[in-house]
Amino acid sequence: MSGIVNKIKRSRRDVLRFLSMKRDMEAGYGRLSYSQEGEDLIVATLLEYVRRGSFVDVGAHHPKRFSNTYVLYQRGWSGINIDPTPGCMAAFRKLRPRDINLEIGVGRESAERRFFMFEEAALNTFDAGLANQRIDAGRPLVGEYKIKTQPLREILQAHCRQPVEFLNVDAEGCDLEVLQSNDWNAHRPRVVCVEALQGDEDKANGWLMDQGYELVALTGRSRIYRVC
Numbered sequence: 001m002s003g004i005v006n007k008i009k010r011s012r013r014d015v016l017r018f019l020s021m022k023r024d025m026e027a028g029y030g031r032l033s034y035s036q037e038g039e040d041l042i043v044a045t046l047l048e049y050v051r052r053g054s055f056v057d058v059g060a061h062h063p064k065r066f067s068n069t070y071v072l073y074q075r076g077w078s079g080i081n082i083d084p085t086p087g088c089m090a091a092f093r094k095l096r097p098r099d100i101n102l103e104i105g106v107g108r109e110s111a112e113r114r115f116f117m118f119e120e121a122a123l124n125t126f127d128a129g130l131a132n133q134r135i136d137a138g139r140p141l142v143g144e145y146k147i148k149t150q151p152l153r154e155i156l157q158a159h160c161r162q163p164v165e166f167l168n169v170d171a172e173g174c175d176l177e178v179l180q181s182n183d184w185n186a187h188r189p190r191v192v193c194v195e196a197l198q199g200d201e202d203k204a205n206g207w208l209m210d211q212g213y214e215l216v217a218l219t220g221r222s223r224i225y226r227v228c
Contacts, residue, residue, distance in 0.1 A: 033071070034064050037219040039193055040071040043166060046191050046216070046226060047072070053165035055079035056189070058106050058152065058178050061088070061122050061170070063095040068168045068193055068222075073099070079166075080159055082106060084115055084147045085124050100159050106171065106178045107149035115147040127173030130197075153183035160187065169204075170195045170222075176204045184211050192225045 033041050047053060057069045060081035064070050069079060078098040083089070084105035092101040105113065105126060116131035117124045119140040125131050126149070135141055156164070167189040171178045175194050192213060194204050205215065208225050217224040 034067045036066050037221055039068045039217075039219055039222045039224065042217045042219075042224055043068060043168075043191055043193060044071050044075070046224070047165055050077075050165050050190075052076040052078075054160075054162045055166040055168065056152075056156065056160075056164050056187075057081045057168045057170075059083060059170035059172065059195075060092070060168075061085075063092045066122055066170075068170070069166070070096075072166065077165075079164075080155070082155065084126075084149070085117065085121055086145065086147075088121070102155065102159070104155070105147045105149035106152050106155065106181060107174070108151060108177055108181050110148070110150050110154070112146050113149050115145045117142045117145060123172065125172035125174070130173040151181035152178055153181060153186065156182070156187050163187075164189045165191065167192045169193070173197055176207060179204060179207050188227065190227050193222050194225070195221060196223045 031041055053072070055069045055072055055077060056079055060067070060069070060083045073096060080100045080102065081089070081092050081096065082102045082104060084103065086103065089101040089103045092099060105115065107113065107126070113126050114128065115124065115126055116128070118134065119142055123134055123139060131141070164187050169175045169178050169192070172195070175197070179194070192208060194208070205223060212228050213225040214228050215223055216226045
């Protein structure tokens with residue numbers, strides 16, 4: 001009986017905490033983040049002077065969950081969401097109707113590649129080595145699929161209608177490849193956020209530095225750059 005009472009008390013505290021947070025948000029005391037570690041709030045601050053800009057989100061995963069672009073969407077922005085996970089764009093079409101939503105992989109060249117899908121969809125990857133590490137760590141693999149990939153420069157050439165202010169890259173071990181597949185003369189975002197997986201982030205960092213970007217913020221999972 002005491003266990004049930006304690007559970008009810010915890011539930012009541014959770015409800016009161018939620019109501020308190022809701023009041024704080026409505027009063028303007030807090031800011032809602034959809035990112036894993038507040039990356040969206042950093043990006044929104046860096047681009048606060050842009051009223052209705054355009055973004056590109058590679059490895060978009062979900063229209064809200066772990067999203068670095070949904071806060072911008074709420075501010076009136078729109079953009080291109082790209083993710084190779086089969087069926088993932090149904091939720092984007094429902095919740096992000098202003099955006100262009102593409103179910104395709106991004107790579108150095110147009111090809112068909114093996115894609116590893118996990119029970120936790122945020123872990124899906126084209127990187128076989130990273131997939132094996134996650135399997136060894138006990139992450140359940142749902143299956144392997146053949147997915148078409150296309151260079152980012154070709155995707156943007158076909159679908160981009162205005163200058164890109166923000167590029168988000170969360171490609172699970174293939175982030176450098178995504179960056180290298182862009183045409184940085186044609187599409188040069190003011191701010192770039194790249195996932196920082198151990199062993200790959202230094203290469204992506206060096207690449208962006210060579211393209212004229214500077215590192216301005218670092219979270220546990222991401223590095224955020226601004227054009228110099």
